[in-house]
Amino acid sequence: MPTSGPAVGRPRDPALDRRIALAAVELFGRAGWAGFSVEAVARQAGAGKASIYLRWPTKERLLSDALETQVVDLTDADTGTLRGDLVHLARQLLDLYLGECRQAVLRMSVEASEIPGVANRWATLQESQVLAARAMVRRAMRRGEVSDDTSVTLLLDALCGGVVMHVVATPPHLRHRLLTDAPRYAESLVDFLLRSVDAGS
Known part of the structure; x- marks a missing residue:
């Protein structure tokens, strides 16, 4: 059941989510699966690896969700x-x-x-x-x-x-x-x- 206490953690930032998704799609298009990694996406998006892993637990899930939202x-x-x-x-x-x-x-x-x-x-x-x-x-x-x-x-x-x-x-x-x-x-x-x-x- 829901509690009446304050929400834990910061709310998701849609702008950051989109930036990460765009970076993931662009990186995959340029480097393919062999060159795809969370570290590389983080560098391209200007985001921390921790921010990505909080949203997507694996690089497979990251790419799959990014393609689904951007294609x-x-x-x-x-x-x-x-x-x-x-x-x-x-x-x-x-x-x-x-x-x-x-x-x-x-x-x-x-x-x-x-x-x-x-x-x-x-x-x-x-x-x-x-x-x-x-x-x-x-x-x-x-x-x-x-x-x-x-x-x-x-x-x-x-x-x-x-x-x-x-x-x-x-x-x-x-x-x-x-x-x-x-x-x-x-x-x-x-x-x-x-x-x-x-x-x-």
């Missing part, structure tokens, strides 16, 4: 058309792979299965993203926008793969254009894919 989940937006839904999805993916967490997201897609305590939570996040994307195509089938035998997997693989390749294959001296060009690229990619679907039906 924006994909949402299922029902715009009323498959084109609108897929453009929305492509924009979200571009924001994810061009944002502050881009290097960590790319590394996590390769290293997640090797990190104890992180793999399951990352898999759960990915599953929610896949379900949201598949729901968009299933709605389009019910509306008659695409044939019922359209391969949902191939369509979404082409969309997501197209976004990732566009980001990672762009030469460094041109990457500053990616954010500016993101809306146009999202629409162009979706239009190309939908024309391919129509041609095959």
